Amino acid sequence: MGFINFLIELLKDPRTIIASWITMGVAPTLGFIFLIVFIETGVVFFPFLPGDSLLFAAGFFAAPDAATGTAALPIMALLPIVWLAPVVGDQCNYFIGRFFGRRIISSGKVKAMTPERLEKTEGMIEKWGPLAVFIGRFFPFIRTFMPFISGISGMRWARFTPFSVLGGLTWSTLFTLLGYYFGGIKIVQDNFELVIVAILLISILPTVIGLLKAKFGKKKPKTDESEAA
Helix, strand or coil, rough: CCHHHHHHHHHHHHHHHHHHCCCHHHHHHHHHHHHHHHHHHHHHCCCCCHHHHHHHHHHHHCCHHHHCCCCCCCCCHHHHHHHHHHHHHHHHHHHHHHHHHHHHHCCCCCCCCCHHHHHHHHHHHHHHHHHHHHHHCCCCHHHHHHHHHEEEHHHHHHHHHHHHHHHHHHHHHHHHHHHHHCCCCCHHHHHHHHHHHHHHHHHHHHHHHHHHHHHHHHHHHHHHHHHHH
């Protein structure tokens, strides 16, 4: 239950969680940030970790304080960490999918990998090819399943890796710098929790819309067939 409570608090208020890490020092904080981003990306069992909001909050702490001109986290140390974590995570997840994917899906242990989400990810790969690896990076759940299913599908490593690296670098840089440049604005500071919720909702909205389309789009042909009969 302690780990579940930690995840709930991390989802609700990553700023407070990171602030508690900072009291232990910069190096442990960077290590925790690397670990969370890596696990969300590299371990198929944890697709619900809040990568977007965590990066935004980390960027917030890397911005210089208006009064002192110093930052709790050095941006030049933070950026290499958030670049490396998703790239290494994708590689790990790809090879998990390649060598153990079918067995893991058959076991039913990945509860978050519903048939709808699996179909959505496979549909992206079928439509966009390796470009789906880059696009999928920006969608929660999909970014965890994409390298895993790329490995299962037999996508060649040489095709997967360039799009994986580009997606990981773009995604991590974007959300970290959003926090860095906009986290210091007073209205953002005063409503930080609402901003985090907004980031989460905006991130998952395309995935929800895609799943709804996939679900309800299948029912129409059956209706048409019954009417024809």
